[in-house]
Amino acid sequence: MFRILHAEFLAPGIKRFVIEAPRIAYKQKPGQFVILRLYEQGERIPITIEHSDPERGTIRIVVQSIGKTTHLLNSLNTGDSILNVVGPLGKPSEIAKFGTVVVMGGGVGTAMAYPTAAALKHAGNRVISILGARNKELVILESELREVSDALMITTDDGSYADKGFVTDKLRQLIENGTRIDLVLAIGPIPMMRAVAEMTRKEHIRTIVSLNPIMIDGTGMCGGCRVLIDGKSEFACVDGPEFDAHRVDFAVLVQRNSMYRPAEQRSMEEFQGGIGSRPEPVHTGQTGACALEGDGR
Amino acid sequence: MTEPTKQPAKQASANPLSLKERMKVPRQHMLEQSPLERATNFTEVNLGYSEELARQEAQRCLECPKATCTTDCPVGVKVKEFVQLIVAGDYMGAAAKIREDNVLPAITGRVCPQEDHCEGGCLMGKKVQPLGIGYLERFVADYEQGHLDISNLPKAPPTGKKVAIVGSGPSGLTAAGDLVQQGHQVHVFEALHTPGGVLVYGIPEFRLPKQIIREQIDYMRAMGVEFETDVVVGRTVTIDELMEEEGYDAVFIGTGAGLPQFMGIPGEHLNGVYSANEFLTRINLMHAYEFPKYDEPMLDFRGKNVAVIGGGNTALDAIRSALRLGAGKAFILYRRSEAEMPARKEEVEHAKQEGIEFQVLAAPLEFLDDGKGWLAAARCQKMALGEPDASGRRRPVPIEGSEYEIPLAVAVIAIGTSANPIVQSTTPGLATNKRGYIQADQNTQKTSRKGLFAGGDIVTGSATVILAMGAGRRAAKSIHEYLTTPGTW
Numbered sequence: 001m002f003r004i005l006h007a008e009f010l011a012p013g014i015k016r017f018v019i020e021a022p023r024i025a026y027k028q029k030p031g032q033f034v035i036l037r038l039y040e041q042g043e044r045i046p047i048t049i050e051h052s053d054p055e056r057g058t059i060r061i062v063v064q065s066i067g068k069t070t071h072l073l074n075s076l077n078t079g080d081s082i083l084n085v086v087g088p089l090g091k092p093s094e095i096a097k098f099g100t101v102v103v104m105g106g107g108v109g110t111a112m113a114y115p116t117a118a119a120l121k122h123a124g125n126r127v128i129s130i131l132g133a134r135n136k137e138l139v140i141l142e143s144e145l146r147e148v149s150d151a152l153m154i155t156t157d158d159g160s161y162a163d164k165g166f167v168t169d170k171l172r173q174l175i176e177n178g179t180r181i182d183l184v185l186a187i188g189p190i191p192m193m194r195a196v197a198e199m200t201r202k203e204h205i206r207t208i209v210s211l212n213p214i215m216i217d218g219t220g221m222c223g224g225c226r227v228l229i230d231g232k233s234e235f236a237c238v239d240g241p242e243f244d245a246h247r248v249d250f251a252v253l254v255q256r257n258s259m260y261r262p263a264e265q266r267s268m269e270e271f272q273g274g275i276g277s278r279p280e281p282v283h284t285g286q287t288g289a290c291a292l293e294g295d296g297r
Numbered sequence: 298m299t300e301p302t303k304q305p306a307k308q309a310s311a312n313p314l315s316l317k318e319r320m321k322v323p324r325q326h327m328l329e330q331s332p333l334e335r336a337t338n339f340t341e342v343n344l345g346y347s348e349e350l351a352r353q354e355a356q357r358c359l360e361c362p363k364a365t366c367t368t369d370c371p372v373g374v375k376v377k378e379f380v381q382l383i384v385a386g387d388y389m390g391a392a393a394k395i396r397e398d399n400v401l402p403a404i405t406g407r408v409c410p411q412e413d414h415c416e417g418g419c420l421m422g423k424k425v426q427p428l429g430i431g432y433l434e435r436f437v438a439d440y441e442q443g444h445l446d447i448s449n450l451p452k453a454p455p456t457g458k459k460v461a462i463v464g465s466g467p468s469g470l471t472a473a474g475d476l477v478q479q480g481h482q483v484h485v486f487e488a489l490h491t492p493g494g495v496l497v498y499g500i501p502e503f504r505l506p507k508q509i510i511r512e513q514i515d516y517m518r519a520m521g522v523e524f525e526t527d528v529v530v531g532r533t534v535t536i537d538e539l540m541e542e543e544g545y546d547a548v549f550i551g552t553g554a555g556l557p558q559f560m561g562i563p564g565e566h567l568n569g570v571y572s573a574n575e576f577l578t579r580i581n582l583m584h585a586y587e588f589p590k591y592d593e594p595m596l597d598f599r600g601k602n603v604a605v606i607g608g609g610n611t612a613l614d615a616i617r618s619a620l621r622l623g624a625g626k627a628f629i630l631y632r633r634s635e636a637e638m639p640a641r642k643e644e645v646e647h648a649k650q651e652g653i654e655f656q657v658l659a660a661p662l663e664f665l666d667d668g669k670g671w672l673a674a675a676r677c678q679k680m681a682l683g684e685p686d687a688s689g690r691r692r693p694v695p696i697e698g699s700e701y702e703i704p705l706a707v708a709v710i711a712i713g714t715s716a717n718p719i720v721q722s723t724t725p726g727l728a729t730n731k732r733g734y735i736q737a738d739q740n741t742q743k744t745s746r747k748g749l750f751a752g753g754d755i756v757t758g759s760a761t762v763i764l765a766m767g768a769g770r771r772a773a774k775s776i777h778e779y780l781t782t783p784g785t786w
Contacts, residue, residue, distance in 0.1 A: 249566075
C-alpha cells in the first residue's frame with residue numbers, strides 16, 4: 001500500500017498527489033513514469049511522475065479524470081492509499097546541453113514536460129516553454145514552468161487566458177522569427193504531438209515526444225505498448241516512452257489506443273451509473289484530454 | 298510410518314502386488330471435466346485422483362533399484378520413496394518426502410512435462426504406460442494442502458546471512474524455499490503486483506488455478522520467506538544497491554523469459570494482433586475474462602476466428618483461453634508438424650478434445666487489415682519438413698506457390714521470447730551471451746560477478762517450469778556453500 005500524503009486539485013478534473021514511495025523517489029529521473037493499480041479488481045495504468053523528493057521519500061503525480069480508473073483515483077484524498085505503485089519505469093529523458101530547447105506541454109502532458117524542462121535548464125540550456133490548455137481553468141503548473149524557463153508562452157484554445165490558439169502557433173512564430181532551435185520536446189495529446197512533428201520535420205529540428213500507448217506490466221514483458229518507429233515495433237515501456245517524433249507512426253498509435261474503446265466506455269458508464277452522476281463528457285480538442293485511460297498525455 | 302532405510306526395494310514393501318501383477322494394472326486415469334463443458338469455463342480441467350485411485354496407481358511402481366525417475370528429474374524428487382509412502386497410506390509422509398527436493402509440488406504435479414523427465418525415465422513405460430508420477434505428486438500435494446497446519450513450520454537456526462531473490466517465478470521460488478530451509482534470511486522481489494511470475498501471468502487458471510499458487514506462496518511465507526511486490530530490479534533498485542546499501546550477501550537473478558518475439562512480418566501492429574505474453578497476462582494476471590467485474594478489458598472473441606502461431610505450451614494455453622472466451626473457430630498455426638511440437642502431450646490431447654484445430658506445416662507471411670486498422674485475415678504459406686536444424690527438430694521449408702488466405706479476427710504470436718535487458722544493463726560487470734542472456738555456470742549458477750547467481754529462462758532462454766526450478770535448486774546449493782564456507786567463490 002502506498003499512502004497519499006497530500007492531494008489537491010490543480011484544475012477541474014486534474015489532481016496532484018504526493019505519494020509515499022521511497023524506493024521510486026530515490027531513483028526517479030525526468031521522463032519516467034509509474035504504473036499504479038487502485039484495488040484488487042483494478043487495471044494497471046501508467047501515470048507520469050511530475051516530481052520526486054528522495055529525502056522525504058515521496059513522488060508527485062498529476063492525474064486527469066478520463067476513464068473509470070482515473071475518476072476513482074481522483075476521488076482519493078490525503079490519508080487514502082493506492083494498492084500498487086511500481087516504478088520508475090521507462091528510459092529517463094536525454095539530458096545534455098543542446099543549446100536552445102523548446103519545451104511544449106499540452107494539457108496534463110505539461111506535468112511530464114515540467115521535470116524534463118527543469119533538468120534541461122539545469123544542464124545549461126536556454127529553455128523556451130510553451131504551455132497549452134483548452135481554457136484558463138485547465139492551465140496547470142504555470143509558475144513551476146516559469147521558474148525553469150527563460151521564456152514562457154501560454155495558449156488557450158478559447159482565448160480565455162493568455163493567447164488564443166494552439167501551442168503549434170507559438171512554435172511557428174518562433175521558427176518564423178528565425179529563433180535558433182536545437183531541440184523540441186513536445187508532450188501532450190497525440191494530435192498536438194503529431195502537429196508539432198509535422199512542423200519541425202520540414203525545419204529539420206530534432207524533436208522528442210513522449211508516447212502513451214496501452215500498457216500492462218511496464219517492464220517489456222507483454223509487448224502491448226509496441227509502437228511503430230520507422231516501421232519497426234519498439235516497446236514504449238523499455239525503449240521509450242520518449243522517441244524521435246519524426247520516426248513515430250502516429251496513425252498506428254491512435255489506432256492501437258482505440259482498441260478497447262467500447263469496453264472502456266462500458267466501464268465508465270457502469271461506474272457513472274454506480275455513483276449516480278454524469279461528469280462532463282471527454283473533450284478531444286487539440287490541447288485537451290485524449291480519450292485514453294492513463295494520464296491523458 | 299517408518300522411514301525406509303538404505304535399500305527400500307529389498308525391504309518388505311507395503312505393496313501387496315507382485316512385480317508381474319503390477320505390470321498388469323492399467324495406468325489410472327485422472328478425472329477431468331468433460332471437453333464440452335470445460336471449453337466454456339476457466340476452471341481446472343484435471344480434477345485429481347481420489348485416495349483409492351492414487352493408491353492403485355502407486356501400487357504399479359516397480360521400485361526399481363536404479364531409479365531413473367529420480368535421476369531424470371531436474372530437482373531430483375525421490376519418486377520411489379514418496380510413491381511407497383502413498384502405497385502405505387502415509388500421504389503426509391509422502392508430501393514431506395517430495396518437499397525435501399521440491400518446494401512447489403502442487404505446481405509441478407500440474408504443469409511439468411513428465412514425459413520428458415520422471416515418466417520418460419520410468420521403466421514401465423518401455424512395455425506399458427509409465428507410472429503416473431505427476432498425478433501422484435499432485436494428489437499428495439493437494440492432500441497436504443487440505444491437512445497441513447502451516448502456522449507452525451519448523452525453522453532452521455538463522456545463519457545471519459541475507460539473500461535477495463530477483464523474480465518470484467519457478468526458479469526464484471525454488472531458490473527461496475531451499476535457502477530459507479538452511480536458515481538464511483530470504484527476500485523475494487517481484488516486478489508485478491502478485492508473486493508467482495509466469496505461474497501467475499502465463500499459465501491459465503484451467504491448467505494451474507491461482508489458488509494453488511497462493512497456497513504455495515503462503516506456505517513459503519510461513520517458512521519465513523519475505524515477498525516484496527512492485528519492485529522492478531534494475532529500475533526501482535539496482536543489484537549493486539541491494540548488495541552495497543541494503544546488505545544482501547548474495548543475490549539470485551531469476552527474472553525469467555523476457556521480451557516477446559514478433560515475427561517481423563507486415564501487419565503485426567494491427568488491432569487484434571497480440572503477443573502471447575500480453576494475451577495471457579490480460580487473462581491470467583488481470584482477469585480480463587471476468588470483465589467488467591475486473592477492469593482490464595479484452596476484445597469480444599465470441600464467434601470469431603482466432604489463430605495462435607506457435608506450437609509450445611504457451612501457444613496451447615493461449616488458444617485454449619481463446620476458445621473459452623467464445624472463439625467461433627480456434628486454431629493453432631504451426632510451421633513444423635505435430636511431432637516437433639514442444640508442448641506437453643497432455644495439453645495437445647486436451648486441446649484436440651476441446652475442438653482446437655491444428656493447422657500444421659503452415660506459417661503466416663502477412664497480416665491483412667480491414668481498411669480500418671483491424672486484423673481481417675492472414676496470408677499463410679505451407680511448409681514441408683527438411684533436414685534437422687540446431688534444435689534437432691526437422692526444419693520447416695516453405696513450399697513455393699502454396700500461399701493461402703484465412704479470415705482472422707485475432708492472432709496471437711507465441712513463438713518465444715528474447716532476453717529482457719533491464720537487470721543486465723544496470724549491473725556493471727555482469728557477463729551476458731550474444732543473445733543477451735546472463736552467463737551462469739551450469740552446475741553452480743554462478744555469474745561473472747561475485748555473490749551474484751542466476752538461473753531459469755534469463756540464463757537458458759524459454760524453457761519449462763521444472764528446468765527453471767532445477768536451476769533455482771542448484772543456485773540455492775551453491776549460494777549456501779558460498780555463504781557458509783569462506784573462500785568458495
